[in-house]
Amino acid sequence: MVDQLDTPVRSDIPAPKTKPRRSPDSTAGLLAKILLLGLTDAFAVYVLMALFMNEKWTILAVATAVTVLINWIYLRRGGLPAKYLAPGVLFLLVFQVFVVVYSGYIAFTNYGDGHNSTKDDAISSISMSAQKRIPDSPAYQVSVVEKGDVLSLLVTDPDGGVRIGTTGEPLADVDGAELGSTGKAVGAEGYRTLTFNELLGAQQEITAIQVPLGEDLDEGILQTADGSNAYVFKPVLVYDEAADTFTDTESGAVYTDGGEGSFITADGERLATGWKVGVGFENFERAFTDPDLRGPLVSVILWTFAFALGSVLLCFGLGLFLALTFNHPNLRGKKIYRTVMILPYAFPAFLAGLVWSGMLNQEFGFINASLFGGADIPWLTDPWLAKFSVLLVNTWLGFPYMFLVCTGALQSLPEDVNEAARMDGASAWRIFRSIKLPLLLVSTAPLLISTFAFNFNNFNVIFMLTGGGPRFSDTNMDIGATDLLITLVYKVAFGQGSGRDYGLASALAVIIFIIVAVISAVSFRQTKALEEVNS
Amino acid sequence: MKVHTTGTTAPRRRALALGAVSVTAALVLSACGGGDAADNADSTDLASAGATTLTMWVDAERSPALTEVTAQFKEDTGIEIKLVTKDFEQVSDDFITQVPTGKGPDLIVGPHDWLGKFVLNGVVAPIELGDKAADFQESAVSAMTYEGSTYGVPYSIENIGLLRNTDLVPEPATTMDEVIANGQDAVATKGAEFPFLVGMDPKQGDPYHLYPLQTSMGVPVFGTDEDGGYDATKLELGSENGAAFAAKLKEWGESGAGILNSNISADIAKEKFNAGASPYFLTGPWNVPLAEEAGINVAVDPLPTTGDQPAQPFVGVNGFFISSKSQNSLAATEFALNYLTTEAVQDAMFEGGGRPPALTASFDKAAADPIVAAFGEIGANGVPMPAIPEMEAVWADWGGTELALIKGQGDPAESWATMVSNIEAKIAK
Numbered sequence: 006m007v008d009q010l011d012t013p014v015r016s017d018i019p020a021p022k023t024k025p026r027r028s029p030d031s032t033a034g035l036l037a038k039i040l041l042l043g044l045t046d047a048f049a050v051y052v053l054m055a056l057f058m059n060e061k062w063t064i065l066a067v068a069t070a071v072t073v074l075i076n077w078i079y080l081r082r083g084g085l086p087a088k089y090l091a092p093g094v095l096f097l098l099v100f101q102v103f104v105v106v107y108s109g110y111i112a113f114t115n116y117g118d119g120h121n122s123t124k125d126d127a128i129s130s131i132s133m134s135a136q137k138r139i140p141d142s143p144a145y146q147v148s149v150v151e152k153g154d155v156l157s158l159l160v161t162d163p164d165g166g167v168r169i170g171t172t173g174e175p176l177a178d179v180d181g182a183e184l185g186s187t188g189k190a191v192g193a194e195g196y197r198t199l200t201f202n203e204l205l206g207a208q209q210e211i212t213a214i215q216v217p218l219g220e221d222l223d224e225g226i227l228q229t230a231d232g233s234n235a236y237v238f239k240p241v242l243v244y245d246e247a248a249d250t251f252t253d254t255e256s257g258a259v260y261t262d263g264g265e266g267s268f269i270t271a272d273g274e275r276l277a278t279g280w281k282v283g284v285g286f287e288n289f290e291r292a293f294t295d296p297d298l299r300g301p302l303v304s305v306i307l308w309t310f311a312f313a314l315g316s317v318l319l320c321f322g323l324g325l326f327l328a329l330t331f332n333h334p335n336l337r338g339k340k341i342y343r344t345v346m347i348l349p350y351a352f353p354a355f356l357a358g359l360v361w362s363g364m365l366n367q368e369f370g371f372i373n374a375s376l377f378g379g380a381d382i383p384w385l386t387d388p389w390l391a392k393f394s395v396l397l398v399n400t401w402l403g404f405p406y407m408f409l410v411c412t413g414a415l416q417s418l419p420e421d422v423n424e425a426a427r428m429d430g431a432s433a434w435r436i437f438r439s440i441k442l443p444l445l446l447v448s449t450a451p452l453l454i455s456t457f458a459f460n461f462n463n464f465n466v467i468f469m470l471t472g473g474g475p476r477f478s479d480t481n482m483d484i485g486a487t488d489l490l491i492t493l494v495y496k497v498a499f500g501q502g503s504g505r506d507y508g509l510a511s512a513l514a515v516i517i518f519i520i521v522a523v524i525s526a527v528s529f530r531q532t533k534a535l536e537e538v539n540s
Numbered sequence: 541m542k543v544h545t546t547g548t549t550a551p552r553r554r555a556l557a558l559g560a561v562s563v564t565a566a567l568v569l570s571a572c573g574g575g576d577a578a579d580n581a582d583s584t585d586l587a588s589a590g591a592t593t594l595t596m597w598v599d600a601e602r603s604p605a606l607t608e609v610t611a612q613f614k615e616d617t618g619i620e621i622k623l624v625t626k627d628f629e630q631v632s633d634d635f636i637t638q639v640p641t642g643k644g645p646d647l648i649v650g651p652h653d654w655l656g657k658f659v660l661n662g663v664v665a666p667i668e669l670g671d672k673a674a675d676f677q678e679s680a681v682s683a684m685t686y687e688g689s690t691y692g693v694p695y696s697i698e699n700i701g702l703l704r705n706t707d708l709v710p711e712p713a714t715t716m717d718e719v720i721a722n723g724q725d726a727v728a729t730k731g732a733e734f735p736f737l738v739g740m741d742p743k744q745g746d747p748y749h750l751y752p753l754q755t756s757m758g759v760p761v762f763g764t765d766e767d768g769g770y771d772a773t774k775l776e777l778g779s780e781n782g783a784a785f786a787a788k789l790k791e792w793g794e795s796g797a798g799i800l801n802s803n804i805s806a807d808i809a810k811e812k813f814n815a816g817a818s819p820y821f822l823t824g825p826w827n828v829p830l831a832e833e834a835g836i837n838v839a840v841d842p843l844p845t846t847g848d849q850p851a852q853p854f855v856g857v858n859g860f861f862i863s864s865k866s867q868n869s870l871a872a873t874e875f876a877l878n879y880l881t882t883e884a885v886q887d888a889m890f891e892g893g894g895r896p897p898a899l900t901a902s903f904d905k906a907a908a909d910p911i912v913a914a915f916g917e918i919g920a921n922g923v924p925m926p927a928i929p930e931m932e933a934v935w936a937d938w939g940g941t942e943l944a945l946i947k948g949q950g951d952p953a954e955s956w957a958t959m960v961s962n963i964e965a966k967i968a969k
Binding site: 118119121122123126127129130131133134136137138144201202204205208209211212230231232234236241277278362363366367368369385386471472474476481483504505 | 688
């Protein structure tokens with residue numbers, strides 16, 4: 006990045022003498038510069054401090070470098086291109102590069118359901134869930150009292166006895182207990198009772214108090230979650246910090262860190278809550294070796310290409326045809342027609358998918374019931390018809406865009422070329438094929454490529470219209486005839502039983518990214534040839 | 541419209557560029573810092589940080605019912621509860637991803653079947669209801685219990701029942717065969733269009749609504765362990781009566797009697813029932829108000845049986861959960877245990893959402909309405925929807941197989957067996 010910004014640029018452009026407009030050196034410009042840079046820096050300092058407190062050293066270093074760089078770019082004289090480039094480059098880094106790099110990183114982890122956070126989180130959450138109330142044990146009323154810095158629980162037994170205890174010190178008798186109106190002990194000699202607000206101030210410490218019921222830990226531990234009631238708990242799993250293991254208090258089974266982001270016994274018994282770890286190429290391997298995926302993957306890839314290509318051709322064909330028609334100089338009411346044509350474009354795609362899904366209902370849908378006089382055509386449930394329906398709806402959704410683009414491009418074509426051709430006696434078709442279309446393609450080809458890329462990943466239409474169905478019968482997975490790669494990723498990663506698997510999803514997404522990137526690169530190279538028509 | 545536009549349009553004024561940079565810089569910095577830098581575990585004790593706010597994620601429907609109790613809580617304790625309205629479809633996923641970052645809410649409202657995933661990801665804290673547990677309907681508390689620990693404060697229970705248009709069929713029936721006979725009679729003599737309605741997804745089927753018919757033939761999804769929780773290793777779908785139920789589906793389906801029609805989506809079913817086109821509609825309490833508004837005389841019948849077992853619907857329990865990383869767990873527990881469990885709140889939640897309350901006292905009041913009472917009675921006979929994460933492996937195959945059978949495709953015994961082995965394979969993964 007620095008290299009790019011650092012390129013020597015002629016900096017000292019003499020200021021134009023004619024108009025004292027708001028140049029960089031005018032007072033207002035300078036003030037605006039100071040103000041905005043000040044705001045940026047203030048925010049940066051806040052973020053840097055937060056990062057420092059949380060000891061995120063790498064990110065801190067990067068953030069500091071970025072802040073310094075921004076200041077350097079805007080404070081020094083000259084370097085105009087850098088000043089214009091900086092925002093663009095930063096946006097690119099944040100919205101493109103960061104996302105791609107982060108997805109790439111996730112693809113090499115086991116991030117997903119059950120592997121959601123750090124190991125510390127997993128340990129604390131397992132310990133928390135492992136505390137089970139001893140069945141039918143009584144509830145104790147408690148008050149939180151303080152002596153010195155130590156918080157203790159003043160406990161009133163269900164039968165009225167009052168005792169006190171704190172973490173590590175079992176319940177013991179207490180002197181001078183002061184009882185409230187309900188018979189609950191609210192104070193004791195030598196102790197200060199915490200008010201409700203003080204309780205709120207010390208929430209973490211209070212919920213962490215664990216008072217042993219007696220000398221024998223097996224009797225259980227008193228714990229309170231609200232500062233006024235306590236229950237007897239006994240852990241079913243105990244964490245041993247030194248050995249980094251959980252032990253089952255009943256069976257004695259020992260769960261150790263298996264290296265794959267969860268605690269596991271020697272016989273493969275696993276604690277459900279795990280944490281995120283790197284897994285290398287495992288996710289990519291699964292994408293290519295899972296027997297349930299391999300088979301359908303080929304037909305899904307073929308259909309994805311067919312769908313994306315078909316969508317582009319149909320949308321472009323229809324859009325171009327209509328654009329040509331409505332571009333005829335003698336046509337009246339062009340504006341109205343054009344407005345009507347653009348309507349589908351104004352529809353949100355997922356909504357349109359749902360509406361069409363209703364209209365294509367085999368028995369009650371508008372298409373069968375009204376247009377085909379009550380015919381029984383399985384639009385969405387026959388594999389080939391479903392494919393056809395998906396293409397049809399996507400064309401309906403997509404042609405207005407192409408219509409707009411083509412209309413614009415047509416109108417910018419020079420009229421004299423047309424006329425010259427006509428003078429030479431060329432037919433309308435010949436003019437279209439040899440002059441208009443090539444000129445049109447120069448400007449629309451990049452859009453066709455991006456439309457292809459978009460439809461390659463057109464999740465909305467498929468998901469809302471057919472849900473990927475009808476299902477293939479030769480796989481265990483919920484994959485069907487109209488599934489694109491992207492819906493397949495969604496289903497495989499988020500709906501197949503083992504819960505969501507962001508790692509696998511990212512790995513598949515990276516694969517799709519590579520496919521689309523390669524196609525786009527090749528196509529853009531090809532379109533260069535088109536541009537030569539122009540020069 | 542010019543098609544070729546390049547990205548490098550130079551802003552006219554320096555100020556603009558600078559503005560863009562400051563925004564971008566902010567984004568870069570926050571994006572860098574966002575991921576895992578928010579773990580500010582030691583800075584949010586209420587008193588020390590001066591913060592007196594709890595955050596609670598709710599959906600739009602429930603938010604109004606809670607404003608009063610949050611105001612009361614603020615008056616009593618000085619703690620404000622910020623109700624953040626979230627999209628229901630997104631909220632559980634957001635909760636799972638945000639709690640570990642420390643940015644999640646302190647409390648969340650949701651159905652109990654999210655629980656398994658929450659526990660698997662370690663994002664909810666257990667909550668001990670203590671004596672209060674006895675004030676709730678038993679099924680509500682058991683639904684909130686997962687692997688022996690209770691995790692939520694329940695507030696409503698919902699399940700499906702059989703709506704009957706009393707103008708078309710005056711008397712209740714007890715078995716599915718009688719229901720079908722009555723329905724066909726209504727079609728033949730009273731101008732009804734469909735003997736029986738149930739909303740299906742034309743692409744995925746609807747095992748949820750058909751479940752009582754299945755259980756009455758003795759085919760639950762999962763068996764239970766000694767604590768009464770579902771046991772993922774005991775997939776009961778494959779029990780011997782499964783094939784019999786599959787055969788029934790085909791018999792009722794489009795190639796048979798036409799009682800079940802995969803093209804009738806939930807919307808179409810509702811529309812047809814409200815138009816008086818069918819005497820029966822297998823659905824939940826949420827569709828009753830609209831039917832009554834449409835002028836249908838609705839009665840709620842017990843679910844009809846097919847086999848010799850009781851017809852048990854899935855019971856869904858909604859409740860409040862506390863985040864495992866809440867920095868204000870004591871305040872959140874105080875609010876959940878002592879405020880959300882009151883009769884007034886449970887009454888208000890019922891008035892707001894129309895779902896039968898989980899608190900027995902509130903339910904008894906609500907049951908003055910015969911519709912609520914009828915659904916409640918059916919629910920008392922139901923089983924909690926499995927909250928175990930393995931349930932996710934079941935839905936797609938289960939629905940797909942039922943759909944195929946209803947469409948008249950495949951051999952019942954064979955496709956049911958394939959479904960069972962597919963699900964078993966997925967769970968084993």
